[in-house]
Amino acid sequence: MPRSLFARLGQLPAALILAVSLPLSAFAQEGRPPAAVTVVTLEASDVTLTASLPGRVAASAQAEVRPQVNGIIRERLYVEGRPVAKGDLLYRIEASSYEAQKASSEALLAQAHAALRSAQREFDRQQELKARNVVSQQNLDNAISAREIAEASVKVAEAHLLTTNIDLERTDIRAPIAGVVGLSEVSQGALVTAGQATPLTTIRTIDPVHVDVTQAAADILRWRRADGGAKFAEELGQVVELKLADGTIYEHQGELSAAEPHVKETTGTIVLRLSFPNSEGFLLPGMYVQVEMPQGVVKDAILVPQQAVSRDRRGVPMALVVNADNVVEQRTLTVLRDHGNDWVVTAGVVAGDRVIVSGLQKTAPGATVAPQEQGATEPPVENN
Secondary structure, three states, X not given: OOHHHHHHHHOOOHHHHHHHHHHHHHHHHHHOOOEEEEEEEOOEEEEEEEEEEEEEEEEEEEEEEOOOOOEEEEEEOOOOOOEEOOOOEEEEEOOHHHHHXXXXXXXXXXXXXXXXXXXXXXXXXXXXXXXXXXXXXXXXHHHHHHHHHHHHHHHHHHHHHHHHHHHHHOOXXXXXXXXXXXXXXXXXXXXEXXXXXXXXXXXXEEEEEEEEEEEEHHHHHHHHXXXXXXXXXXXXOOEEEEEOOOOOEOOOOEEEEEEOOOOOOOOOEEEEEEEEOOOOOOOOOOOEEEEEEEEEEEEEEEEEEHHHEEEOOOOOEEEEEEOOOOEEEEEEOEEEEEEOOXXXXXXXXXXXXXXXXXXXXXXXXXXXXXXXXXOOOOOOOOOO
């Protein structure tokens, strides 16, 4: 444009220039099409919330095998690391001395029986003589006492024989429970003693297995007193999932089998015991795992995608909602907690509301938009 024309425009009154520019600006605003945004229509549902609690796998039963008699290990009769049944023979202790003790006890018992028979015969004879008034009552009383002493001696000998039989049986060390037997701590020829501190081996039952986790008592109280439709998960079936150390989910679900009715003073936590099937032997005692533990149920909760929620300067969560006239409204939300990629919202939106999840930067409250449901097929774009 020639410089003279600019000079002439500069000489025009400001009011005239403003009068010309305002209609042009209004025309531009009115001619702009509504911004395209992507929305999600919200639905109400009962939401079960979970918490990831750390824990470790433990055998459902464990027995440390120790000798109950003294002796030399003669042989080991199991394969380390393999399953054993209850009563299977694990070790055999040299039993010759216990066999000798049994023979001695049997001889003592036979001697006691012989003494009893002799005392019984003397009693019968004294009783017959007393009946004919040949002997005094004192003689009969002595015969009765001798017979009773002989009977007591038989019982002592029987008890001694029973003890030696038990000791002889204990030279065969058997599995007290069924499970997987561990490595042997002793070898053939080792001297072992009854009740020694070091176990010979350990048997663990690993089907099922237990997982003990800890949960803060404050969390349990919070859920029991929760409002907003929340309901504590004690009334659930308590089905739980197990996350392994590599981040994968264990293929079998477990259940809550017990809860310690006591809060640890030092940590303020409660121990929960969970039971999981383990027929394949995949879970081993000592493994670190995480349990997805149900915490509570929120009735008629709204799940709002996290990308639809923003926060103001005070940290208050808000979302943009498209009303029936396709006009954007701003809503303040009451967020309970996260749930996957969503927020659990108990107030601020209702079922049927359409929240904007994409195109937030293109619009503002009060603006008219062109909403499209997430996942819907977009119309083809025409080239002008």
